[in-house]
Amino acid sequence: MTDPARPVLRMRGVAKTFGLTRVLQDVDLTVRRGEVHGLLGQNGSGKSTLIKILAGFHTPDEGSIELDGASVDLPLSAVDRRKHRLRFVHQDLALLPSLTVLENLLADDVATGPGIRPRRRRAELARATAQFDRFGISLRPDTLVRDISRLDRAKLAIARAVSHLGDDDGDADGAGRGLLVLDEPTAFLPHSEVAELIALMRAVAAQGTGVLFVSHDLDEVLTVTDRVSVLRDGQLVGSEDTASLAREDLVRLIVGRPVSVLSAGSAPVSASQERPRLQVSALRGGAVQHLDLSVHPGEVVGVTGVIGSGFDEVTQLLFGALRASGGSVAIDDLELEARRLSPATAIKAGVAYLPSDRAVQGSAPSLTVGENVALLSLRKGGGPFALTGRRLERHAGKLLRDLDVRPPEPALAYASLSGGNQQKAMMAKWLVTGPKVLLLSEPTQGVDVGAREQIFTLIAEAARQGCAVVCSSSDLDQLAQICNRVLLMRRGVVSDEVHGEAVTKAGLTEMLFADAVVRSPRATSDA
Template sequence: MAASGGADAPPLAVAGLSKRFGAVVALRDVSFEVGHGEVVALLGKNGSGKSTLIKILAGYHEADAGEVWLEGVDLGRSVGPAQVREHGLGFVHQDLALFGGLSVAENMLAASRVLPTGSDRYRVQRRAEATLVADLLHRYGVGTIDPQAKVANLTAGERALIAIVRAAEAVSDRRYGGVLVLDEPTAFLGRRETARLFELLAQLAASGKSVVLVTHNVREVREVADRVVILRDGAVVADEPLGSLSDDEVVSHIVGGVNEPAARAAARRATATARQARAEVVLEAARLTGPGVADVSLELRSGEVLGVAGLVGSGADVLPRALFGACDGFRGTVTIGGESCPARSLTPRRAIDAGVALVPGDRLGEGLAAGLTLAENLSLPVLATFFDKLRLRLRKLARRAENLCTEFEVKTEDAGALVSQLSGGNQQKVLVAKWMAEHPAVLLLDEPTQGVDVGARESLYELIGRGIAGGAAVLWHSSDMEELAATCDRVLVMSGGSVVAELGGEDVNEVALQRALTGARSGGDRGAEE
């Protein structure tokens, strides 16, 4: 690689990139290249280091070691915004980075350099802009979107296409070079929109641009990617032409070996299944439909752990909240403990009264008040029972909080400490204690170990396990397949708002789950899609 750069140097290369966050190694010695006109799929499960890699390329993070090369120029450990622009990198992040309150045209023109050059350069030329953007959208085959429409009023799929067209335009603006980096672009796209996107990517590649596609879906990727780079635990475990790998091989690269807890879980499941078949159904959803969820029916028995898996946009993250009555706009029926309730009139209050508890995924936004003390946070669900002789029994509440901190292994000076003073893992234990203290009949968990360290994760599993042993029914949503494999009796896999697969018994293992999630077919259908 010559330091002078030029048209022959690869548009993007990384060499020996390493990055750690505290004790966690996010990337170790990652090297790969993206050639001109090449479409590279970047695969890996949650926590494999994909996001960290993308964030280093986009300039959010600085690597600890290694270097990033753009068009043959060594940029060292970090990329600046000016260099992103200079070397023609275009990003479509998962959150799309669109301005919801502005029009499509305004969004398109905010980032790319296709401003009209009229006589009066200082006046916004609405009409000229609209024509320009309409042409642009037409050229990318999404001419059905109105340039004047407010972005907030578009469908999720249309919004994703707008963000993609915007980034693609920034890249294709250049004479040579240019890399379009897309982070899970198909999450909110329907089948036809996805097909449209892949056509677009193929066009870009044909004109010499390069594409890096971060994805979970192996089957989709076969249609468009030339090469696949697979990350596991922060290291590159495969960098090969996609045609030479079967779906099974891809999945086994993503997952790695079968680990200890999964084996233990399988043994537990074997004994549990027979018992559960006789247990009573404590939660039942019939034809649950609403924003992000389409026609989901499920049954949950006491003592059972039902996993919910799905990619971003699949509705898996919505399901626990919907069953708790925390989202508006739902239809269908939810039956809790034999009592039926239309989903429309289900509220968190009603769900709680019926014995349901929700441990939300957003710990400090939805689970705990960061500025209040542990004792106060722990008291909120039980205030009524501690109101006696016309006053809250504060001392009893404090003692109960201290006991819960001991029982749930919360490391804190005392229960009078503020939640914000605790580590993430300890906050999560407080959140779990808040709900499990009153022994709910149904426990809905949304990413209960997100962002906590390994030690805290193990003790959370154990603490939740105690509740299950006590007869609670658990619905467990997680994006970590290893976690679901280690904890669940049964797993529902969701896609596009519906349940597309149910795995039970022997099938609840990480490989099978990952395969169901990525849409891979089982068996050796090597390269069947080409």
């Protein structure tokens, strides 16, 4: 029988230096059995390095690690991780889309098993079904992973990790054993789906497993964790019971100071005196049935709704990333038929677009930071030889410094940047073009609280420069902080509109999820 008081993980005096930079310094971290423990900190605080030490990717310069009460040699090997029931689920989930749910669930068995062995499909299906039932997961084992939702993929990745936490000691279901490290598994999930993953985390911890949860979303952390540890500049600045922390206390621990909050309607708008910069009429496409929208210079307009309402497709349609079936889009004096709108046409008209999935849709991860930032400048400058060598490096370096991208090194691989710095680099890429219209989709998804504040400031500055901003987001707190007004969508049409001081998280939540009768949509029957 296991001792519930004994920590499943204890790190003592862990330190790590890269070159002249001290990334971690004298870090102590303890995770108890059956608890969800949050690991927080700004991008660059040392979280990723600490996780990579646990994964055996880095060797600490100093310090020791105990797993389940036993000291382990460093760096941790794959055999040690399996022996001590240490499992990871990273942001990319590491699933194979071309394989089935069952094949992904058993992938580690194939990779670490004793050579070729016969498949026992009936036993495998029974094991998968039992594993899914145990945690309330509804997945068909024979479904291809590419055909399931991102939420179900995250659940599958967690189920696969947990399935091995009890191996090698007869504890076949993993109850009461091991440590599950979740490295931002919710980063690219809509807020409406995160609750299901939080319930799964709690179910895993209830079995006695320790869960180390890395996240930038403070509401998630305050909801699911029992304790939190905060890193700042490579040092542990506090480990606290979550129940004793207010959100403001957590922000102060992470950033080291109170974070200023932008108020709704903070951008200067003179709607009555200026013509709209963006005029959308009868836009249709995807789940959007009808959208009329006017955005003036300096105005930040949010669009939100429940999943399936079409709110998340508005910015895609306006950029031409999703083909519209009807309507028109006017930018200043230029009127465009929505069906003919393409990204190339939109860019030429002065439209900038930050998609929610920056890794797949918003950047070229195989290129350097400088090359990513300068892509649109190259296009605007007239060809592939407009910015080369030192000129590109100077140009990109200035943009990175202006937007506080850390480190401001154009030669670094873009994929090596943290999520918040990747997003700031993408903002730099677009803002240097001086856009007339800025389209944002979940702009602070997977971004820490410090970078989130900086991105809000960049959005406000773009508005002050006369940009018309449209932000589609499921993060109601974000919308309340940056928007002059917010449109709420239901079933493909705008059902409500909230203005100015009425734009609050509480107000938006009430209107979005109220059980009251839905108000009449704006779309007319003959639109």
